[in-house]
Amino acid sequence: MSSLSQLDQVKTTPWSGGRSPWSVEYGKIMMWFFLVSDAFTFSSLLIYYGAQRFSKFTWPDPDLVFQSIPGIADKGAPLVFVGIMTFILIMSSVTMVLAVEAGHRRSKKEVVWWMVATIIGGLMFLGCQAAEWTHLFHEGFGWGKIPTMETLHHLFTGEVSTVSALQFSNLFFTITGFHGFHVFSGVIINIIILCMTINGTFEKRGHYLMVEKVGLYWHFVDLVWVFVFTFFYLV
Numbered sequence: 001m002s003s004l005s006q007l008d009q010v011k012t013t014p015w016s017g018g019r020s021p022w023s024v025e026y027g028k029i030m031m032w033f034f035l036v037s038d039a040f041t042f043s044s045l046l047i048y049y050g051a052q053r054f055s056k057f058t059w060p061d062p063d064l065v066f067q068s069i070p071g072i073a074d075k076g077a078p079l080v081f082v083g084i085m086t087f088i089l090i091m092s093s094v095t096m097v098l099a100v101e102a103g104h105r106r107s108k109k110e111v112v113w114w115m116v117a118t119i120i121g122g123l124m125f126l127g128c129q130a131a132e133w134t135h136l137f138h139e140g141f142g143w144g145k146i147p148t149m150e151t152l153h154h155l156f157t158g159e160v161s162t163v164s165a166l167q168f169s170n171l172f173f174t175i176t177g178f179h180g181f182h183v184f185s186g187v188i189i190n191i192i193i194l195c196m197t198i199n200g201t202f203e204k205r206g207h208y209l210m211v212e213k214v215g216l217y218w219h220f221v222d223l224v225w226v227f228v229f230t231f232f233y234l235v
Contacts, residue, residue, distance in 0.1 A: 031213045035220045038182075042224050045178065046231050049171045053235065056164045060155045062233050065168075070131040082233050085128040086225065089183075092121025093222040100215045103208025108197060111211060115194045118218065122187040129180050133173070141169045172232060179228055182221045189214055 053059055063078040070081065099114035140147030146165040153160055193214050202208045 025209060027209065027213055028216070031216050035216065038220070039224075042175075042178075042227070045171075045175050046227055049175065049231055050235075052167045052171065053231075056161065056167070058156055058158045058161045059164050060152075060168045061157045062235075064155045064157070065136075066132075066233055068135055070135045079233055081128070081132065082229065085125055085132075086229055088121055088128065089125045089222055089225055092118050092125070093219055095121060096215045096218045100208075100212050103202070103211040106203070106208065108200070108203060111197050111202075111208060112194065115190060115197065115211070119187055119190050119194065122183055122190065122218075126180060126183055126187070129176065129183075133176075136172075141172070143170055143173055145169065175228060176232070179221070179224055182224070186214075186218050186221055189217070 066082055067075045067078040068081065069077050095114050095117040099111050099118060102110035102114060136142075140151055144166070146152065146162060146169055147155070149160065149162075152162070152165055155165070193210055196202065196210070197208075202210065
């Protein structure tokens, strides 16, 4: 039996697109096209955030805004919680790498366990993000909403600007929400791939290329978070 399904084989007839210049399987190169287009979307959002951030004389200090650990400490731990979130997402990317590697060896059992670990990591990240959002909502932030002036005075190192605070709030929830939607979508797709693995779908096909394609998406989500983390929490 061929190692690739009929749909996955490189087409060589004159009317089927010819041979890929990089000899990359069709589904994988389509995933790359999608990720490039998605990268443009995230780039435009982050560039707009940067334009707003550096066009203002004052801006909420991330060390003051993100200094809580929801459920443990309301202040005094700047960037600790988001550091934990970042570590969880990076580790889920590592487990995805291990799932792809196991797929290359056609080790079904290992693919299942590493995919389960990746899904758990994604759910933990989403849970942390939900906790952070809940805390910020409690502080008074939201789409089109900002805290009271008394609270804002504790979030700026210089002059307080309600315009800057509103821009920060709107862009934070929009961009991190858009990224969170990608993580949620990735978790759902990973669950589907896990079920297909358990059912032996890829064993019947003779390859685990779908695990690798989904892995590309998951690594992209991880990479985007590095930029979101840098723009919102460090700059």
